[in-house]
Amino acid sequence: MIKKITNISDQGIICDFGEEVNKDINKKVISLFNYLKEKRNKDEIKGIYNIIPSYNKLVVHFDLEKNNSHKLKEIISSIDLKKLTSSQSGNAWTIPICYDDEFSLDLENLSKSLKLSKDDIIKSHLETEFYVYMIGFMPGHPYMGDLDKKLFTSRLQSPRVQVPIGSIAIAEKFCIVYPYLSPGGWNIIGRTSIKLFDTKNLTNPCLFSPGDTIKFKKVNKSELK
Amino acid sequence: MEQSYFEVLRAGINSTFQDKGRFGVQYMGLAPGGAMDYQSFLLSNILLNNDKNTGAIEFAYQGPLLKLVKGKTKIAITGNVFFKIHSQKGEIVGDPYRTYDLNEGDQLDILATKASVYGYLSIECGFKLDKFCGSVSSQPRAFIGPNDGKKIELKDKILILKNSTTKENKIIRNIKFENKKIFSVLPGPQFHYFSTNSKKQFFSTPYLITKQTDRMGMRVLGKSLKNLVNSNIPSEGIIKGAIQVPGDGNPIILLSDHPTTGGYPKVGSIISSDYDDLIQQNANREIYFQLVTLEAAEQQFTLYIEKIKRRIANIEKI
Numbered sequence: 001m002i003k004k005i006t007n008i009s010d011q012g013i014i015c016d017f018g019e020e021v022n023k024d025i026n027k028k029v030i031s032l033f034n035y036l037k038e039k040r041n042k043d044e045i046k047g048i049y050n051i052i053p054s055y056n057k058l059v060v061h062f063d064l065e066k067n068n069s070h071k072l073k074e075i076i077s078s079i080d081l082k083k084l085t086s087s088q089s090g091n092a093w094t095i096p097i098c099y100d101d102e103f104s105l106d107l108e109n110l111s112k113s114l115k116l117s118k119d120d121i122i123k124s125h126l127e128t129e130f131y132v133y134m135i136g137f138m139p140g141h142p143y144m145g146d147l148d149k150k151l152f153t154s155r156l157q158s159p160r161v162q163v164p165i166g167s168i169a170i171a172e173k174f175c176i177v178y179p180y181l182s183p184g185g186w187n188i189i190g191r192t193s194i195k196l197f198d199t200k201n202l203t204n205p206c207l208f209s210p211g212d213t214i215k216f217k218k219v220n221k222s223e224l225k
Numbered sequence: 226m227e228q229s230y231f232e233v234l235r236a237g238i239n240s241t242f243q244d245k246g247r248f249g250v251q252y253m254g255l256a257p258g259g260a261m262d263y264q265s266f267l268l269s270n271i272l273l274n275n276d277k278n279t280g281a282i283e284f285a286y287q288g289p290l291l292k293l294v295k296g297k298t299k300i301a302i303t304g305n306v307f308f309k310i311h312s313q314k315g316e317i318v319g320d321p322y323r324t325y326d327l328n329e330g331d332q333l334d335i336l337a338t339k340a341s342v343y344g345y346l347s348i349e350c351g352f353k354l355d356k357f358c359g360s361v362s363s364q365p366r367a368f369i370g371p372n373d374g375k376k377i378e379l380k381d382k383i384l385i386l387k388n389s390t391t392k393e394n395k396i397i398r399n400i401k402f403e404n405k406k407i408f409s410v411l412p413g414p415q416f417h418y419f420s421t422n423s424k425k426q427f428f429s430t431p432y433l434i435t436k437q438t439d440r441m442g443m444r445v446l447g448k449s450l451k452n453l454v455n456s457n458i459p460s461e462g463i464i465k466g467a468i469q470v471p472g473d474g475n476p477i478i479l480l481s482d483h484p485t486t487g488g489y490p491k492v493g494s495i496i497s498s499d500y501d502d503l504i505q506q507n508a509n510r511e512i513y514f515q516l517v518t519l520e521a522a523e524q525q526f527t528l529y530i531e532k533i534k535r536r537i538a539n540i541e542k543i
Contacts, residue, residue: 008414009494010522012464016414021459033252040249050251052462054486059462061251064497064526069519136460136486139254139367143460179254180367197254199357199369206253 001028001081005073008059011049013069015058015076023145026133029053030211031084032076036060045075053210054134055143090132090211095177095194096219097125097168103191103221106169110153110187122218124148125189130175130214135206140179140197142208147173159185166192168216190216193224229296229385233377237335239285239440240377241363242354242370243345244278250358251462251485255369258362258482261440261504262343264533265303269347271537272301272324272395279351280361282377285342288335289377293327299389300325300333304344304505305402308335323396323543324349326389340404341505349391353384364482366441396543397536404510405502408495409517409525413467415490418454423474426450427492431511432476438508440482445512449474450492460486466495466503480504496522498529 001017008014015032017025033053040048047066052059060072099107099122111118130144147170155171160183163169167178169186178184179196196207208214243266246259260266260283270279282289288308302308306321311332319325321344327333338344354361354371363370377383410428419427432447456472463469467479469489478495479487481504495503496517506512517525 006414007411007519008491009411009464009466010497010519010526012494014414014461019459037249037252049248050257050462050464052251052485054461055459057459057461059464061257061462061464064523065530068523134460134486135252135254136462137254137484139369141254182366197367199373202357205358206255210252 002076005076007069010069011064012059012061013072015060017056017058019056021055021133023131023133025056026131027211028081029056029058032058032079032081033210035079035084036076045072052136054136090209090213093208093212093214094217095192095214096223097190097192097216098219098221098224099190100221103167104189105167106156106187107189110189114151114153116150121151121189124151125170125175126216126218128215132208132210132212132214133174134210135208138180138182140206140208142177142196142214144175144214145173147175153187155185156187159183163188164191166194168192191224227295229298229388230294231291231383231385232294233289233379233381233383234292234332235290236377236379236381237284237289238287240289241283241365242280242352242377243283243362244280244360246362246481247358247360254485255358255367256364256482256485257465258364259360260345261481262304262345262501264501265343266345267533268322268397268536269301269303269345272303272322272397272540273299273347273349274391275347275349275351279347280354281345281347282352282383284335284344284346285338287337288344288346290335291333291383293329293331293333295329296385297329297388298327298385299349299391299394300327301347302335302344305339305341306335306344307337307339308333310334320396322400324394326394339402340507341402342507343505348385349389350385350387353386366482393542395540397540399539400536404506405499406511407513407515408499408503409522410468410493410514411496411517411519411522413491413493414461415454415458416492418452418490419470419492420451420453423448423450424492427476428514428516431513434506434508434510434512436508440480442480442483443478443503445476445478450476452490454490456490457488458490460488463487464494466497466500467491468493468495478503496525498522498525
């Protein structure tokens with residue numbers, strides 16, 4: 001389960017679940033995350049600034065005035081991960097995507113490099129039920145997987161300086177959505193109009209959570225708002 | 226009663242609202258943000274008897290020129306800052322770490338930070354600001370913070386929560402500004418990715434702070450680090466002070482507005498008690514890194530907290 005817990009700062013520790021990236025390992029990371037988050041919110045563990053789950057790691061950032069890495073390592077090591085309710089399943093979402101040429105900036109090139117027709121790539125993308133491994137990099141930005149093997153691809157040789165908001169892109173076995181205008185090196189295959197992070201929503205600004213599942217639904221340009 | 230407010234006659238270079246930052250939300254991809262120099266931020270509020278997490282204006286290099294159009298307030302500026310106050314009585318050069326009264330029509334001209342980067346302006350009871358996820362800290366890139374996270378701009382109206390009612394002013398004397406040259410580092414999660422020789426050089430040769438430095442990160446230039454394992458890792462959580470090393474071998478120290486996760490290996494992390502001093506270092510200055518143990522880092526943190534407490538205890542009435 002947790003292979004080791006080490007310091008990454010005097011106010012931060014990292015729980016290492018190994019090197020592999022797969023859903024089973026990620027679900028363990030998320031069950032520990034949910035457990036610690038509840039303890040933090042109830043103030044049963046003091047001085048926690050942030051708990052950050054990723055594919056196969058969990059980082060805990062804490063206030064050294066109120067807690068320390070020795071105590072936190074002890075608390076986390078004593079948790080029986082098997083007993084944590086991993087039954088907690090995430091939300092299931094259907095997200096509209098438009099694959100029109102003006103949005104799918106890299107589909108043509110992918111079709112050549114993957115030796116698949118554009119329709120085959122789209123079909124495979126639509127058939128996959130994606131799992132949200134983590135939210136990171138920018139507010140609301142999901143890392144989803146796993147693509148079908150035939151769509152595995154590397155990142156662009158030179159990243160774009162600006163990727164349009166709502167671009168849906170793939171690289172390696174993952175799929176992402178860019179919630180903000182930003183630089184980016186992933187292969188863009190479509191666009192959505194769904195808002196992933198809404199600052200007007202004060203209680204729950206982030207649409208997705210780690211552990212959610214997502215299917216894409218093909219729509220016309222006119223259906224994108 | 227009429228709303229008291231400042232009008233911005235000059236915005237300054239990078240003026241934003243900041244408090245301690247946003248916590249418990251990093252899993253949504255939202256960085257903590259918050260004041261770069263926590264100690265200076267904190268003292269600006271303590272001088273005014275404010276709640277210690279009251280939002281302040283953070284500025285870099287050149288601060289704003291503000292006119293108090295309506296109302297009466299008391300201010301405190303912290304950091305190594307050169308500023309003037311224009312009032313009916315004339316013009317004075319102000320001292321940081323001291324409170325001043327401002328009356329209607331007065332202008333506060335925050336001209337420059339001296340041999341440093343960041344400074345803070347707080348007012349009695351604070352500015353009138355909306356919080357998002359418990360904080361007023363601005364993150365312009367993500368449109369988060371007061372006024373959709375925009376930096377403070379010319380002609381903005383900055384609202385004052387309450388007029389000042391206190392008579393006396395306060396000061397902290399004998400604040401010394403020294404330029405730290407050596408910064409302590411704890412090993413990072415991918416410390417072992419880098420060659421022994423590279424690490425030896427990293428901890429013994431100078432690194433130049435480049436101009437490619439902002440609230441998100443500080444790029445330093447010196448001997449590049451050789452990665453023997455892999456220059457990409459599956460993205461993992463980041464906390465401020467982490468020193469990531471991309472494929473080109475040139476370190477980037479991640480600062481308060483850092484991305485929440487990152488896929489570059491990290492050779493180490495600046496210890497917490499050195500962070501405020503690090504971010505005050507100007508571009509083109511040379512710094513050194515030294516490897517320390519966790520125990521030493523924790524001890525330094527205790528000293529850092531004690532130093533802040535001493536400064537607070539030394540606040541005098543004038």
